[in-house]
Amino acid sequence: MRFRFTQTAIDTAEARGELLDLGAGGYVSFEGWVRDHNEGQDVIRLEYEAFQELAVKEGERIVAEALRRFPVRHALCIHRVGTLALSDMAVWVGVSSAHRGEAFDACRFIIDEVKHRVPIWKKEHYRSGDSGWVNCERCAAAPHHGHHHEPAVSPVHK
Amino acid sequence: MRFRFTQTAIDTAEARGELLDLGAGGYVSFEGWVRDHNEGQDVIRLEYEAFQELAVKEGERIVAEALRRFPVRHALCIHRVGTLALSDMAVWVGVSSAHRGEAFDACRFIIDEVKHRVPIWKKEHYRSGDSGWVNCERCAAAPHHGHHHEPAVSPVHK
Amino acid sequence: MQLKIQYYAVMREQAGRSEESLETSAATPADLYGELIVRHGFTLTREQLKVAVNSEFSDWSRPLSAGDAVVFIPPVAGG
Amino acid sequence: MQLKIQYYAVMREQAGRSEESLETSAATPADLYGELIVRHGFTLTREQLKVAVNSEFSDWSRPLSAGDAVVFIPPVAGG
Numbered sequence: 001m002r003f004r005f006t007q008t009a010i011d012t013a014e015a016r017g018e019l020l021d022l023g024a025g026g027y028v029s030f031e032g033w034v035r036d037h038n039e040g041q042d043v044i045r046l047e048y049e050a051f052q053e054l055a056v057k058e059g060e061r062i063v064a065e066a067l068r069r070f071p072v073r074h075a076l077c078i079h080r081v082g083t084l085a086l087s088d089m090a091v092w093v094g095v096s097s098a099h100r101g102e103a104f105d106a107c108r109f110i111i112d113e114v115k116h117r118v119p120i121w122k123k124e125h126y127r128s129g130d131s132g133w134v135n136c137e138r139c140a141a142a143p144h145h146g147h148h149h150e151p152a153v154s155p156v157h158k
Numbered sequence: 159m160r161f162r163f164t165q166t167a168i169d170t171a172e173a174r175g176e177l178l179d180l181g182a183g184g185y186v187s188f189e190g191w192v193r194d195h196n197e198g199q200d201v202i203r204l205e206y207e208a209f210q211e212l213a214v215k216e217g218e219r220i221v222a223e224a225l226r227r228f229p230v231r232h233a234l235c236i237h238r239v240g241t242l243a244l245s246d247m248a249v250w251v252g253v254s255s256a257h258r259g260e261a262f263d264a265c266r267f268i269i270d271e272v273k274h275r276v277p278i279w280k281k282e283h284y285r286s287g288d289s290g291w292v293n294c295e296r297c298a299a300a301p302h303h304g305h306h307h308e309p310a311v312s313p314v315h316k
Numbered sequence: 317m318q319l320k321i322q323y324y325a326v327m328r329e330q331a332g333r334s335e336e337s338l339e340t341s342a343a344t345p346a347d348l349y350g351e352l353i354v355r356h357g358f359t360l361t362r363e364q365l366k367v368a369v370n371s372e373f374s375d376w377s378r379p380l381s382a383g384d385a386v387v388f389i390p391p392v393a394g395g
Numbered sequence: 396m397q398l399k400i401q402y403y404a405v406m407r408e409q410a411g412r413s414e415e416s417l418e419t420s421a422a423t424p425a426d427l428y429g430e431l432i433v434r435h436g437f438t439l440t441r442e443q444l445k446v447a448v449n450s451e452f453s454d455w456s457r458p459l460s461a462g463d464a465v466v467f468i469p470p471v472a473g474g
């Protein structure tokens with residue numbers, strides 16, 4: 001399983017161990033951390049929710065695509081679900097490769113695709129007491145700003 | 159000190175801790191591992207040697223350049239010296255950033271520049287009993303192949 | 317026929333439930349969403365959603381069969 | 396004048412030492428390397444090296460002063 005979920009803190013040392021390979025000279029990892037602000041609001045915690053049956057299939061497809069597109073050795077992605085506090089790790093991607101360039105490319109490909117294709121949602125809770133589901137602008141009907149914008153928030157006032 | 163040397167195993171957990179930041183949503187790290195082959199030869203161990211007085215200055219300049227060029231929060235590079243076995247970590251780079259794209263760019267910039275500019279050398283010891291200092295082709299007088307080739311080896315037969 | 321609908325995230329909150337079984341004559345996911353948007357007052361238009369049938373992405377025009385499990389997928393935000 | 400030369404990596408092996416103090420009339424690092432390539436039989440040409448004086452990268456034509464510490468830097472291979 002090259003894409004999986006966890007309800008508890010991601011064990012990056014264990015995950016990295018799965019990528020060790022005597023033929024690998026480069027290893028790149030990405031961690032997504034819960035930060036204290038988004039779109040001008042003070043964030044105090046997040047909730048992640050996933051449609052896991054489909055998400056693990058789509059996640060596996062993304063990692064398999066990365067392994068086909070880039071000549072890397074191993075790749076793995078772990079996503080956390082549930083309630084996360086500031087600076088908690090929400091997602092981890094690791095790639096080992098003979099050469100470093102491909103490891104960077106594959107790692108970035110995986111996190112970009114996971115963020116856009118895998119059915120996972122996050123609800124931000126703000127210091128103000130409001131909360132909102134974070135939406136990918138690329139997926140929204142309007143306005144269309146292209147692919148590289150930051151997430152926007154659909155406020156769901158309590 | 160955002161660039162430093164160690165004679166012992168790189169403590170990545172401690173190093174990552176120096177980059178934590180509540181405003182950072184993305185963290186990218188690179189590890190260079192000793193692999194079991196190079197240029198068709200079976201490698202059994204490596205020795206890294208540095209001109210440390212100049213290397214730490216040049217390394218600091220590289221990290222400072224990365225922090226100027228890319229809007230990231232923190233960056234750090236640690237290089238090991240001495241004798242390394244297969245799969246040992248020779249170098250670590252970590253970058254934390256509000257957004258992930260810049261963290262990938264800055265991390266890659268730092269490792270690329272460190273490999274090309276910092277006075278560190280490695281001697282490969284081969285299963286055959288031979289050994290050789292690894293040279294960057296980009297730095298060699300001839301032939302010029304551009305910037306993205308793999309290291310070549312200057313054999314120093316015993 | 318009987319269908320099973322599962323709700324996640326903003327859809328779950330707006331539907332006020334995680335899943336329901338529904339007796340419907342909807343022939344496709346598009347028809348089904350047309351029924352449910354009235355019933356639950358969803359704010360997202362079909363164009364903002366994707367749909368999955370039996371845990372795989374699906375066309376909106378795929379014919380539905382009795383027992384199918386349908387999920388409407390709002391814009392994702394993993395990572 | 397007296398200079399201090401430090402050797403690393405392949406230069407150290409070919410010189411058979413890590414450093415030496417040398418009485419020389421070499422006016423520049425380029426002149427100095429011309430002396431040392433004969434003395435130690437270095438295989439690398441000046442074009443393949445960089446040079447540092449007092450722990451900072453230097454031009455080959457910089458004037459040397461008594462007490463300067465010079466390092467010839469073969470192609471690097473960190474990482």
